[in-house]
Amino acid sequence: MKKKLALYTRVSTNKEEQRKSLENQEEIYTDYAERHGYELVLPIYAEAGKSGTNSRRPQFKQLLFDGGVDFQENARGNDIFNESDREPKFDVIICKDVSRWSRSSNDGKQAVERLLAKGVHVIFENSGVSTMDKDWEMRVSLLFAFAQNESHNLGQRIKFSRKNNAKKGIYKPARLPYGYVRNELKEIGIHKEQSQIVQAIFERYKEVGSGIISRELNEKGVLTQLGHKWTPDKITRIISNSIYTGLAVSNKSVKNNVTDTKRTKVAKTEHISIPNAVDPIISDDVFAEAQKIMASRTDMFNKKKRGRKPARNDKYERKLKCENCGSRFVRHIGNGDKITYICQNRRKGLGCRVRGIAITTLDSFMNQTHPHLLANTMGDSIHYKILLDSLENQKKSLSSIKQELSGQILMIEDEVKATFQMMKKKLLADEDKMIVDMLKEDINESNIKAERLKADLKKLNLDAIAKLQSKVKTKKKLIETIFSKKKMTEEDKFQLLNVVEIGDYELEFKFSIPSYEEEILEFNELFFMNPIHSDTPFRPFTDTFRRDHKGALEYWEEIDQHSMESDTYFYNPIS
Numbered sequence: 001m002k003k004k005l006a007l008y009t010r011v012s013t014n015k016e017e018q019r020k021s022l023e024n025q026e027e028i029y030t031d032y033a034e035r036h037g038y039e040l041v042l043p044i045y046a047e048a049g050k051s052g053t054n055s056r057r058p059q060f061k062q063l064l065f066d067g068g069v070d071f072q073e074n075a076r077g078n079d080i081f082n083e084s085d086r087e088p089k090f091d092v093i094i095c096k097d098v099s100r101w102s103r104s105s106n107d108g109k110q111a112v113e114r115l116l117a118k119g120v121h122v123i124f125e126n127s128g129v130s131t132m133d134k135d136w137e138m139r140v141s142l143l144f145a146f147a148q149n150e151s152h153n154l155g156q157r158i159k160f161s162r163k164n165n166a167k168k169g170i171y172k173p174a175r176l177p178y179g180y181v182r183n184e185l186k187e188i189g190i191h192k193e194q195s196q197i198v199q200a201i202f203e204r205y206k207e208v209g210s211g212i213i214s215r216e217l218n219e220k221g222v223l224t225q226l227g228h229k230w231t232p233d234k235i236t237r238i239i240s241n242s243i244y245t246g247l248a249v250s251n252k253s254v255k256n257n258v259t260d261t262k263r264t265k266v267a268k269t270e271h272i273s274i275p276n277a278v279d280p281i282i283s284d285d286v287f288a289e290a291q292k293i294m295a296s297r298t299d300m301f302n303k304k305k306r307g308r309k310p311a312r313n314d315k316y317e318r319k320l321k322c323e324n325c326g327s328r329f330v331r332h333i334g335n336g337d338k339i340t341y342i343c344q345n346r347r348k349g350l351g352c353r354v355r356g357i358a359i360t361t362l363d364s365f366m367n368q369t370h371p372h373l374l375a376n377t378m379g380d381s382i383h384y385k386i387l388l389d390s391l392e393n394q395k396k397s398l399s400s401i402k403q404e405l406s407g408q409i410l411m412i413e414d415e416v417k418a419t420f421q422m423m424k425k426k427l428l429a430d431e432d433k434m435i436v437d438m439l440k441e442d443i444n445e446s447n448i449k450a451e452r453l454k455a456d457l458k459k460l461n462l463d464a465i466a467k468l469q470s471k472v473k474t475k476k477k478l479i480e481t482i483f484s485k486k487k488m489t490e491e492d493k494f495q496l497l498n499v500v501e502i503g504d505y506e507l508e509f510k511f512s513i514p515s516y517e518e519e520i521l522e523f524n525e526l527f528f529m530n531p532i533h534s535d536t537p538f539r540p541f542t543d544t545f546r547r548d549h550k551g552a553l554e555y556w557e558e559i560d561q562h563s564m565e566s567d568t569y570f571y572n573p574i575s
Contacts, residue, residue, distance in 0.1 A: 094122075201239070371511045
């Protein structure tokens with residue numbers, strides 16, 4: 001019985017090109033499968049225009065599922081692959097290139113390992129690498145490391161190119177704003193129907209707010225560019241976007257790598273304006289009038305916020321979170337300048353019932369916290385030693401690979417010299433031209449191979465290890481400085497305070513105590529073949545307190561009474 005071969009590929013988003021590409025690939029790989037004794041599994045797992053920057057691609061996830069591997073995203077936003085009880089639908093997967101599989105070294109390698117555990121081999125055609133090879137682990141690891149490095153370089157090149165284009169007055173957005181469309185020549189023009197909606201939004205904004213406009217559009221069945229319903233923030237983005245006057249503003253945010261899912265905001269001084277980037281949908285006067293209306297409504301809204309004042313020096317700003325609904329707590333100033341914090345959803349009447357808390361109560365609990373006593377001294381010592389030992393071992397390993405590649409390059413260069421001398425002799429002796437041409441071809445192939453090895457050698461630098469070693473040692477000094485203090489000041493505590501989760505009956509102070517967790521994650525990302533597995537956990541640095549309002553006191557009294565009556569031990573979280 002023939003083994004089954006699955007093909008994972010990427011095709012154009014153009015339907016006609018996509019159809020032709022799939023037909024061609026089906027024909028090519030059916031022939032490939034027959035020549036190698038496989039049966040091609042149809043339909044082909046073809047990703048329409050998706051990049052290999054992360055694993056959240058429909059066909060890639062389907063390929064893994066059919067291969068007996070489950071994919072999920074954990075709480076940290078990382079991709080996790082687990083073996084399932086399902087039997088794979090194929091025995092081998094062929095993929096044109098490792099970059100199409102994944103440009104994240106950790107994700108790509110993890111997926112391959114889980115498939116292999118299910119008995120499914122992977123072949124990377126262009127590289128000539130297969131998990132059936134004896135040395136597949138080292139070769140696949142290097143391929144993924146190079147692909148990830150290329151992803152970073154690509155991200156830098158894209159960032160530079162977009163910034164450079166913007167400075168030259170060239171407008172090339174990754175996604176067009178609502179109201180615009182590209183023609184067959186990739187030129188940006190006005191979308192007739194959408195532009196009418198944009199004009200209507202600006203006109204209606206003179207009378208009502210973004211909430212009413214979004215509701216009216218949804219009631220009429222008008223959808224956004226991506227086919228979604230309208231929301232007030234989408235309306236606000238349109239009202240705020242100068243592109244509708246023809247003026248584009250570029251370099252407002254950047255991605256450092258193409259694998260990044262989040263963008264980093266850029267300071268306004270670094271923004272680049274591109275006049276006449278597109279044909280205008282509205283006039284400058286209409287846009288300016290909308291901005292004035294928005295500013296006046298914002299001012300009016302702020303004036304109506306009874307009891308709320310801006311607080312430049314609010315030490316709890318953005319540090320208070322509702323345990324019930326996840327919303328943040330906002331500052332409220334009442335009679336006698338009494339400061340309290342209230343759940344935003346409760347204040348808006350959106351159903352949350354967690355009560356507010358006075359700043360004096362928060363301060364009282366904060367004074368009772370002792371972050372420096374939460375030190376994981378034993379764990380820190382173990383993690384520090386593991387990290388330094390593991391980094392040193394990787395340094396030796398990479399040095400060995402570097403030495404081996406250097407040796408191969410020298411060997412090839414010696415072979416080229418010898419072949420060149422032989423060719424000269426053949427030329428002087430008027431030997432057969434065919435032999436000379438063969439020698440020239442040998443020299444050319446050897447030079448190409450040497451250049452590839454030199455490129456690999458450059459990528460195997462030891463800078464990453466040196467940087468991580470320095471980072472670990474710096475972290476050690478920081479940890480020692482913090483925990484050498486006998487008593488921490490309020491300022492010290494607030495520097496470490498991450499968030500206070502406030503429930504109706506208790507609240508929890510969560511501190512960002514420095515540990516080596518980040519460095520271990522970075523190590524495991526760099527050296528995913530030999531990750532650090534520690535049985536010593538990273539302690540959650542938290543202090544929990546009971547609230548003291550009337551409802552909370554009654555609640556805890558009932559809990560304590562019940563505990564006494566049932567003669568069971570109840571943990572009192574008061575520090």
